[in-house]
Amino acid sequence: MTETLESLFEPIRLRIAAAESDDDLRRIERETLDKGGAVAALLAGIPTLPPTERPLTGKRANELKGAIQAGLAEAKERLALRAVERERLGEGFDATLPGARPTRGGLHPLVAVTRELEDLFTSMGYVVLDGPEIESDENNFQLLNIPPDHPARDAQDxxxxxxxxxxxxxxxxxPGQVRALKERVVPAIRAGTFAPPFRAIVPGKVFRQETTDASHEHTFHQMEGLVVGKDISVGHLIGAMKTLLRGVFGREIEVRLRPGYFPFVEPGFELDARCPFCKEGCSVCKRSTWIELLPCGLxxxxVLRNCGVDPEVWSGFAFGLGLSRLVMLRYGIDDVRLLLSGDLRFLEQF
Amino acid sequence: MHVSRRWLARHCAFLQNIDAAELARELSLSTCEVEGVQRFAPALSDVTIGFVAERAPHPDSDHLSLTKVDVGSGELLQIVCGAPNVAQGQKVAVATIGTTLPGDFKIKKSKIRGVESQGMICSERELGLGDEHNGIWVLPSDAQVGKRVAEALDLVDWVLEIDNKSLTHRPDLWGHRGIARELAAIYGKTLEPLASALPAQGNAKPYAVRVESEKCSRYLALPIDGVKTGRSPEWMRHLLLAVGQRPIELLVDLSNFVMLDLGQPNHLFDRARLRGEPIVVRQARAAERMQTLDGVERNLVTTDLLICAGENPVALAGVMGGEQSKVGAETRELLLEVASFDPACVRRTSSRLGLRTDASARFEKNLSPTLALEATGHLVNLLRELQPEIKLPAPLTDAGKWKDPARKISLRTDVVRRRLGVNVEQLSDAKIVEILQRLELRCEGRDGVLTVDIPSIRATKDLTIEQDLVEEVGRIFRYGNVPEARLEGSLAPPPPDAKRVLVRKLEDRLAGVGRFRQTLSYSFVADASLAKLGLSELPHSSVINPVAEGLTRIRRGVAPSLLAPLEPNRRHSKDVRLFEIGKGYSPDGANEPREVHELALVIAREPSAANAKFDDNAFAFLRGAVDDVCFALRLEAPTYTKLARVDGAPYLHPGKTLAVRIGEREIGWLAALDPRVERELGLAGELKSDVALATLSLDALVATPTREKIYRSLPRFPGVKIDVALALPTGVAAEDVRVALERAGKGLARDIELFDVYTGPNAGPGRKSLAYHVYLESDERTLTDQDSQKFLQRVEREATTLGGELRKA
Structure with missing residues (x-):
């Protein structure tokens, strides 16, 4: 055996050093270690050698095999590290490519706003009640102090x-007031479990027989509020309304009460809020700096008596918030008819 | 209702000097809603008083005049004028160059038939003073040349527009005197006395009146002789114009003026044309007819109240007079009627006939019968001022069983403070008394209990109980002076509200994970939509006075509302996913309609490709969504069984409709849309869609018991994942295969997931291939290859039982 391991390995080492890919390494592995490769050739020559040389040659072959395997492993690691370094260069990266387009669902804006208000009121101990869209004349009018032939029925279309x-x-x-009084307040008073003040809101769909246009709808949403207790006063009403506005607009909003006539309240008011959108008058407040926000009253x-509650003992306040109008104010929606249109181009904006 | 400041000042002179915007604000804060403030005929302040110094015919026209007009500028203006009544020596209203008249009509220097004209001599109509356009407006001869018309003739006026609705409960505010009374109370002033005492009457036989109906509580009739007709005085014309009334002729104008002044409608009959005495006030007879003074023949019903002269109807009580006896140019003898009619009766007649008049609007508010006498005297006195020679030949006839509504109400000052939320420092008893007295509510009393006299005009409606007086005090005290107060009470949490929690979870889950858009719809469904869905024949709750024809019916359920917007939405969107939580109603005889409260979902998307995966379609997505909401609600997994039809939903695919159940409880349905209905809805051609819809009952969901999630220990021994493919006859249901695999798993099958369904030609005729990932796992030991082999052997047997075989990988 004249050749040293070094002389045998040197050409292979050079090939390994020159390898540029895992494929190159696999080729070298195949050509050196598989059948017909350098190691195999060395082993194949053994029988022709004189017996004294045979052990050394066998040893050489194994050493060579070990050296090749080690060389290949090292080269593989080197290539892997090089690949990582290349990846780290981030070549061809376009920082402006858009993200994958998500498909989104969403709540209806009326529901989103109603939920906000529900959360605000329930945090103050109000219960949320519900009532039917088809209502008896008795609940909608008569028990609310609007007898047949009452001119207030005109305004209701x-x-x-x-x-x-x-x-x-x-x-x-x-009529949510009527139902709340009859179904909640009266039974609780009778059962001796009444814990005043009773506080309720009743959001829902309401209807008026009127011609529709961008600011009039025959179907829209309101939220009634009712509080009943001992000595509930106009002051409490003002307090509740200011709290409501703080919740809706996130800051203190000045309010004012004007006389307003609704047969089921006495005294009755229109509540105006200082326009949250301007200081000197804008299109929203019709240049008055006040927005007519909701009717309310004691x-x-x-009404208390009609529903079985003694007005000498109990008093209360009620208000009727126009949810549709509030949603339009909040989002700057200029056509009320969009709210119930089912038009995805509208719904997808929320 | 329009209110003129100048008119108000006739009752309270102080008001003339208050800025109109301030009056509006004060009324708004204490009394009623003022919607706007307008300057009356603003052009009057822009035109100048001129003197027609010369007038000559226009050289080139036979109807135009050429005038030289002195407007006090030092030189005469040459003005071409087309009015026939222009004459030398007149004082006229001149719009000089640069003036803008109503209708954005700007006066420019111009040439008319070749002659230069330096302005315009105006008619009343051109200045916004009514309809008079027979010629130019000739001003009084003492008008001062060169002054502005409005200021020189004292015509400056402001008009408040009051929202009628805010006066619904205040019959006393339907005239200027009422509004003036309010303002006097607000400012702490007193009202001028009203000359309403009736002058002496002759002693001829009083006019006979017979009131046969209790719908007329008082009927005053007074003959007036020797009247002349003609143009009303300018002051009256201008006040009427200011509040939007067209002056017509003195008698008509006077009648209107008194109504707008005191709020009491009245009627003047031409006595010579009233055929028949006595005046009879009675209910109309069936099929009776009369012609109202607008010339329309009216069919009457027995609830209408008529004024008749003998047998002949001469007026529709409280609504409108009759054509036959109305005053005209030749009228010399009047019968003045001032009456009190039942508000509901007037209201019913006027709304039935669609005849809402100034009179009916006032009567239906319930006027005090005492006001009738006041108005009678007021009208006669006004007429006498204008025509001192009129005669009252006979005493006033006062018929009807009227009662003075004046009353007393007891008021506890403590209740006032408690209801308003103020203390005695803020609102003392003395202050309460002072406020009441400013409102002409006299009171007396001690120890905090007042007896308040309610005058007749306030007693018919809005002041009936103690709380009404709380409002009287509060609105003059001003609610802005009431301090904000906090509610106080126990801190017990409100009772749980399962349905609201459910609705929130559904909304959040569907809008989030489900990627559905929530919508809200009308409760009305158009007849045309119902027809497309095959729902026309079903009984619906409906309205009898719809906003549009064919829009009477109320939906029975929510799903139909989601179908209508599919076609327009599909135009813009490949994948429409909508849900709505709402209510539906169905009639139940004379009872309250039955209500359903439900969730409806719809998916409408582009049809998937022919080789799409078995779960890449609307139906599968929707079923997945239903599974997911049930999971989110912590319900048991729903089961689905085929239904032949759903009652009330004929628009569903006859072969692809499933009942959704949780345990034994049916909670709703899931279906594809009937392909015929798809076409009807316009989902064809480019908009051809794959549509699935579902409805779940909220009440059923609320009633379904939930399961708490229970933690299961993590697996201690590794399991094995095995893929199996089964070739089966096409009729075999996937659920049966799943059950078979579960059986083959002998309790070890932790998860069985169908991942492919193949029904193509390679499956062979009448065959399909189902492929599953099956995950076997044991709590007791590590599973081995032997377990897999045994499982596959059992699957092979199960496959055979199902009429197919296990396909070898």
Whole structure:
């Protein structure tokens, strides 16, 4: 055996050093270690050698095999590290490519705003109540101190469901007051479990028989509020309304009460809020710096009495917030008809 | 209602000097809603008083005049004038160059038939003073040349527009005197007395009146002789114009003026044309007819109230007079009627006939019968001022069983403070008394209990109980002076509200994980939509006075509302996913309609490719979404069984409709849309869609018991994942295969996931291939290859039982 391991390995080492890819390494591995490769050739020559040389040659072959394997492993690691370094260069990266487009669902803006208000009111101990869209004339009008032939019925533009006038599409969420009094307050008072003040809100869909345009709808959403307790006063009403506005606009908003006539409250008010959008008058407040926000008042003693609550003992306040209008104000929606259109181009904006 | 400041000042002179915007604000804060403030005929302040110094015919026209007008500028203006009544020596209103008249009409230097004209001599109409356009407006001869018309003739006026709705409960505010009374109270002033005492009457036989209906509580009739007709005085014309009334002729104008002044409608009959005495006030007879003074023949019903002369109807009580006896140019003898009619009766007649008049609007508010006498005297006195020679030949007839509504209400000052939320320092008893007295509510009393006299005009409606007086005090005290107060009470949490929690979870899950858009719809469904969905024949709750024809019916469920917007939405979107939580109603005889509260979901998307995966379609997505919401609600996994049809939903695919159940409880349905209905809805051609829809009942969901999630220990021994493919007859249901695999797993099959369904030609005729990932796992030991082999052997047997075989990998 004349050749040293070095002389045998040197050409292979050079090949390994020159390898540029895992494929190159595999080729070298195949050509050196597989059948017909350098190591195999060395082993194949052994029988022709004189016996004294045979052990040394066998040893050489194994050493060579070990050296090749070690060389290949080292080269593989080197190539892997080089690849990582190349990746780290971030070649061809376009920082401006857009992200994958997500498909999104979403809540209806009316629901989103209603939920905010529900959360605000429930945090103050109000319960959220519900009532039917088709309501009896009794609940919608009579028990609310609006007898038949009352001129206040004019302002309500009522959809009537039958010629007898027994059922109507509720013209406001105020029958929610009637139901709350009859179904919650009266039973609690009778059972001795009444824990005043009773606080409730009733969000819902309401209907008016009127021609539609960008600012008028025959179907819209309101939220009634009702508080009943001992000595509930106009001061409490003002306090509750200021809290409501702080919740909606996130800051202190000046309010004012003006007399307003609604047969189910006495005294009745229109509540104006200082326009949150301007200081000197804008299109939203019609240049008055006040926005007419909601009707409210102290519950009329007749309503309490009609529902079985003694007005000498209990008093309350009620308000009716226009949810549709509030949503339009909040998002700057200029056409009320979009709210119930089911148009995805509208819904997808929220 | 329009209110003129100048008119108000007739009742309270102080008001003339208050800025109109301030009056509006004060009224808004204490009394009623003022919607706007307008300057009356603003052009009057822009035109100048001129003197027609010369007038000559226009050289080139036979109807135009050429005038030289002195407007006090030192030189005469040459003005071409087309009015026939222009004459030398007149004082006229001149719009000089640069003036803008109503209608954005700007006066420029111009040439008319070749002659230069340096302005315009105006008619009343051109200045916004009514309809008079017979010629130029000739001003009084003492008008001062060169002054502005409005200021020189004292015509400056402001008009407040009051929202009628805010006066619904205040019959006393439907005239200027009422509004003036409010303002006097706000400012602490007193009202001028009203000359309403009736002058002496002759002693001829009083006019006979017979009131047969209790719908007329008082009927005053007074003959007036020797009246002349003609143009009303300028002051009256201007006040009427200011509040939007067209002056017509003195008698008509006077009648209107008194109504707008005191709020009491009245009627003047031409006595010579009233055929028949006595005046009879009675209900109309069936099929009776009369012609109202607008010339329309009216069909009457028995609830209408008529004024008749003998047998002949001469007026529709409280609504409108009759054509036949109305005053005209030749009228000399009047019968003045001032009456009190039942508000509901007037309201019913006027709304039935669609005849809302100034009179009916006032009567339906419930006027005090005492106001009738006041208005009678006021009208006669006004007429006498204008025509001192009129005669009252006979005493006033006062018929009807009226009662003075004046009353007393007891008021506890403590209740006032408690209701308002103020203390005695803020609002003392003395202050309360002072406020009441400013409102002409006299009171007396001690120890905090007042007896308040309610005058007749306030007693018919809005002041009936103690709380009404709380409002009277509060609105003059001003609510802005009430301090903000906090509610106080126990801190017990409100009772749990399962349905609201459910609704929130559904909304959040569907809008989040489900990627659905929430929508809200009308409760009305158009007849045309119902027809497309095959729902026309079903009984619906409906309205009898719809906003549009074919929009009477109320939805029975939510799903139909989601179908209508599919076609327009598909135009813009490949994948429409909508949900709505809402209510539906169905009639139940004379009872309250039955309500359903439900969730409806719809997916409408481009049809998937022919080789799409088995779960790449609307139906599978929707079923997945239903599974997911049930999971999110912590319900048991729903099961689905095929239904032939869903009652009330004929628009569903007859072969692809499933009942959704949790345990034994049916909670809703899931279906593809009937392909016929798809076409009807316009989902064809480019908009051809793959549509699935579902409805879940909220009430059923709320009633379904939830399961708490229970933690299961993590696996201690590794399991094995085995893929199996089964070749089966096409009729075999996937669920049966899943059950078979579960059986083959002998309790070790932790998860069985179908990942491919192949029904193509390579499966062979009548065959399909189902492929599953099955994960076997044991709590007791590590599973080995032997377990897999045994499992596959059992699967092979199960496959055979199902009429197919296990396909070898």
């Amino acid at each position: 009522t959809f009537r469901c039958d010629a007898d006038g027994k059922f109507v599409l509720r013209t406001h969420t105020s 519950v009329h003693p007749n």
